[in-house]
Amino acid sequence: MFNTPALTWTLTLVLVVGGIHYALQAIRSRRTTERINNSLHALMHTLMAAMLWDAAASTTLAQIAVLAAAALWFIIQAVARPQFRSFCAGTRDRLKCLYHSLTMAAAALMIAMMAIPAIAPPAPTGSATTGSGMSSHGHHASTSALGPATASLHTAALAIALTVIFGTAAVIFLILLLRRHRRPAHQTTGHIQATGHSARLDHVLEAGGAAVMALMFATLAV
Incomplete structure (x- = not known):
């Protein structure tokens, strides 16, 4: 996706670290719902990392189906009745589920x-394409082969909107991280301190994941 190997490796590292964290959380989780949620996050991070390198293209439909089902699963948790305590409870948790x-x-x-590019008609002869990774040049070649110019315009507009959304989300998570970091020491002792450390780590991973999503959608928008 990116022409700069250093940036690709950096984003891959962020996604892999996040995927490992959620996988470990899934193993340690005692509740079935938490185990499923963390497993889905680990899977999403893995698929996004693979996307950076244009890997696992043969399982595209399966990936889309699983992620769409995961999106529906989090929506169900967000709108579930309060009696289902294993799902998202409280306004903050429901918002988190909606974001996920x-x-x-x-x-x-x-x-x-x-x-x-895999389902579009062949690009005209002489189109600039690359064989490795998901470069922006390859994206331009594929969208030019789709036919109507409005299709590519709509795709770019959607990518820009999602870039803004996830860029904003990254900033919000960073603000939450800074607010929690500035909490007085006497309020972060014992169990509360351990909980706060876990929350800070979650904010770091959420901010990193949102930033990666914003950068990837920005690449699709140009």
Whole structure:
């Protein structure tokens, strides 16, 4: 996707670290719902990392189906009645589930958008394409072969909108991280301190994941 190997490796590292964290959380989780949620996050991070290197293209439809199902799963948790305490409870948790549903749906959409070159008509002779990774030049060649110019315009507009959304999300998570970091020491002792450390780590991973999504959608928008 990116012409700069250093940036590709950096984003891959962020996604891999996040995927490992969620996989470990899934193993340690005692509740079935938490185990499923963390497993889905680990899977999404893995698929996004693979997307950076244009890997696993043969399983595109399966990836989209799984991520779409994951998005629906988080929506169900967000709108579930309060009696279902294993699902998202409280306004903050429901908002978190809605955001996670958005990330899953956005990941599925990105995979679908990157699959366009595989289903589009052959590009005209002399089009600039690259054989490795998902470069922006390859994206331009694929969208030019789709036919109507409005299709590519709509795709670019959607990518820009998602870039703004996830860029904003990254900033919000960073603000939450800074606010929690500035909390007085006497309020972060014992169990509260351990909980706060876990929350800070979650904010770091959420901010990193949102930033990666924003950069990837920005690449699709140009």
